[in-house]
Amino acid sequence: DTGVSQDPRHKITKRGQNVTFRCDPISEHNRLYWYRQTLGQGPEFLTYFQNEAQLEKSRLLSDRFSAERPKGSFSTLEIQRTEQGDSAMYLCASSELAGGQYFGPGTRLLVL
């Protein structure tokens, strides 16, 4: 296991289209997190899972965003009807129950 992986690394889409990102965490990690990062700012929390349960969701996350972790392993983040303001780096991280989070390389989304 070489760490957290994310796919795709880059995504360009037209406004109004749906996009889906995938995250594969470190295999023994129970927790999985999604963050969004824009230029000049730190990662902004979106949601997190403990195993397959989604335990926390940011108020910043509109109804167009949905995340799943169906078997407690990989996770997907879907954005429906994308808007230009959704353009950002989407980061996934995983951790054991206590400890630092290990981040993936991110998916950079550009909405035209």
Next chain:
Amino acid sequence: DQQVKQNSPSLSVQEGRISILNCDYTNSMFDYFLWYKKYPAEGPTFLISISSIKDKNEDGRFTVFLNKSAKHLSLHIVPSQPGDSAVYFCAAHNTNAGKSTFGDGTTLTVKP
């Protein structure tokens, strides 16, 4: 309302000297603090952490200090090396809520 602040957007230090990166927080519910390092086009990399019940944690050249009464933490890097040049993010974690709140980062440049 930014709960975690890194007031210095950038810091420049000579190789071999000490780098001190600072972070302030406002929420008393944070019980765990972490520092991450980020290179361009990569996700943040976990560096070092400290529990709120401690005031110091050391790992090689990296030491994190926590002053709970002042709601302030700092990361000391000594001696600084050119390879330390990166963006450093401070994060505060609320174990009950299961999420981390990040500062906006400090760009450290270590000059040879």
